[in-house]
Amino acid sequence: MRQDEIANQLGVSMTPVREALDLLVASGLAERIPYRGVRVMELTNQEITEACSLRMVLEGLAAHEAASVITIPQIQHLEEIIDQMRLHVNLSDMSHARQLSREFHQTIVDASGNQLLSMIYQIVSNRFPDWMLYEALFRHPELLENSLAREHTEHSTLVKALKDGNPELACQSARDHIISLGRDIEELLGIPVHLIKAKEYPA
CATH class of the missing domain: 1.20.120.530 (GntR ligand-binding domain-like)
Known part of the structure; x- marks a missing residue:
């Protein structure tokens, strides 16, 4: 998930999207991939x-x-x-x-x-x-x-x-x-x- 793509699809600024993704990462539901964006956490x-x-x-x-x-x-x-x-x-x-x-x-x-x-x-x-x-x-x-x-x-x-x-x-x-x-x-x-x-x- 890329912040800019989500913001464009929802018609909102980057700030609320970034905050929402930060919350997902902090809660353990997603993880950040360097230079790629955020993805849903894959559990082993x-x-x-x-x-x-x-x-x-x-x-x-x-x-x-x-x-x-x-x-x-x-x-x-x-x-x-x-x-x-x-x-x-x-x-x-x-x-x-x-x-x-x-x-x-x-x-x-x-x-x-x-x-x-x-x-x-x-x-x-x-x-x-x-x-x-x-x-x-x-x-x-x-x-x-x-x-x-x-x-x-x-x-x-x-x-x-x-x-x-x-x-x-x-x-x-x-x-x-x-x-x-x-x-x-x-x-x-x-x-x-x-x-x-x-x-x-x-x-």
């Missing part, structure tokens, strides 16, 4: 499994901390997200479902009250190819119903643990959910089995 198998492993650790920690301090409005917001996600059951709904899922996870991280954790999580989550999983469901529509049902169950279990103020169960529920996503990566994206399993329970 190792980078994907590392992101999965880090998400498991970070979200487990966030859920553990959030269980003691999460507010009633935050719990209600999580429950509302779950209810909204239950309405998105078709392939055409997956873009919105992905946005809701990301909001669900970010809400829990923010509820921990740990600002540094939240900043690190945003970087790591942008390296996690959830969009690739949703894209894969278009190639395997027969898996959609079970995938959404499992996601709903895992989200609901996590929210209940948070609502009950159970840090240990909240932590384990969050970790189990990310491990489940890791297995989806293995099945749908063809990531080698040993890479996923080596990252499930880091020492």
Whole structure:
């Protein structure tokens, strides 16, 4: 992606385009190629499994901390997200479902009250190819119903643990959910089995 070409296509100046591309690079969604411009980040198998492993650790920690301090409005917001996600059951709904899922996870991280954790999580989550999983469901529509049902169950279990103020169960529920996503990566994206399993329970 070249700044001048994008600016011409959108009919805007270079400044907002440059700022937007800088934001994409800073978030880990794109990278700068010297003398060529910016391109969407291409993730290797190792980078994907590392992101999965880090998400498991970070979200487990966030859920553990959030269980003691999460507010009633935050719990209600999580429950509302779950209810909204239950309405998105078709392939055409997956873009919105992905946005809701990301909001669900970010809400829990923010509820921990740990600002540094939240900043690190945003970087790591942008390296996690959830969009690739949703894209894969278009190639395997027969898996959609079970995938959404499992996601709903895992989200609901996590929210209940948070609502009950159970840090240990909240932590384990969050970790189990990310491990489940890791297995989806293995099945749908063809990531080698040993890479996923080596990252499930880091020492």
